[in-house]
Amino acid sequence: MSLSYALLSILNILPMTGYDLKHQAFDQTVRYYWPADQSQIYRTLKRLTEKGMLTATVEDSDQGPDRKVYHVTEKGRQALADWQRTDQQPPTIRDPFLIQMSFGSELTNDELHSLIAHQLEVHRAQLAEYQAIPIPPREAFPQNRWLALQHLTLDLGRRIERAYVEWLQMCLDADLPAPEGQEPRLLDNPDN
């Protein structure tokens, strides 16, 4: 669902090919909030075309194979406009590291430490990546609504990653009871 509207959103600004969508849009910015595989993009474009949301025009390129440029139809524009005004569900969180943390009481402190340190590295790198995204400062184009929204969107990414980094640092510093403590119990085990 959402991938379709991400594609419609981009193509509504600028008609382009599946290849461009992948390399210019998704790989550069969109992946931070909605990653998508090449094959998934092509298949979704096909489906949206069949549904009458998009039309494709084949243009021959001076360098490389023909380019199939997708344009949003009036029907697609209407469907997009409706979706853009519809409240969305919050994101589903699926973090395998939290399974490890939550059930990691049998690991040694060193083992836990190592897992946490790795996550810290990864999330620091992610934060650094967000900081490095080459987006013009708002002051450069103070009247650009689109740019303002890009900055806001990017700022959430940074806040989330900062939250991870701060939490992971706290976890590293936390001194846990020794592994040979009490028997682990499920939070909701009636015996608890």
Next chain:
Amino acid sequence: MSLSYALLSILNILPMTGYDLKHQAFDQTVRYYWPADQSQIYRTLKRLTEKGMLTATVEDSDQGPDRKVYHVTEKGRQALADWQRTDQQPPTIRDPFLIQMSFGSELTNDELHSLIAHQLEVHRAQLAEYQAIPIPPREAFPQNRWLALQHLTLDLGRRIERAYVEWLQMCLDADLPAPEGQEPRLLDNPDN
């Protein structure tokens, strides 16, 4: 993958049925970092049994139908132990609201405001839910390693939701340039 190890992790602490896994473990706590559907749990239990990671013992219940209790085998325990020590990828973020924000420059301020207000409501509710999870205070069992890890895990959830709430509040207050500003452009459009 991760769902399998979540199941093994839980069953390694306490053997139980698919029903219990769903209602006692996933619905209560695990869903915050790895939600799972009932049918997915049952199918994964079946697959893990076929792989020799689990064994099932059917016990007749005094009230209700028979209970199929799953136990982790030695092979399963070993596979779990390996996974528990393996570094994990950071979570994939897929937030449809950020598609709306990122490409929402054609919406009116009122329309954007309404979308943001809804997200704020939802994330505030989520934060409140985290605050309300009935987990005994660490001080009550200061030697319980498992409990300490539960608190750490829960704390990340709270931090993330707080980051969302603070960001959304900032978005509400942000004064954006009017919709009739400059033409929207893709960040990585060469013409930019």
Next chain:
DNA sequence: TTTGACTATATGATATGTCCTATAGGAGAG
């Protein structure tokens, strides 16, 4: 001139996740 890199589209296979429905025992309400 072959090889590799980049542009460009497409499909098969598989994994994962969601929604819905079927089946069935036991308990309590009406």
Next chain:
DNA sequence: CTCTCCTATAGGACATATCATATAGTCAAA
């Protein structure tokens, strides 16, 4: 005695996402 709720397991259908591979044109380097 039927209806509903809770416990309990299971599978069909579908949607979504990932991984791998095939095809093909253009260009530059070896």
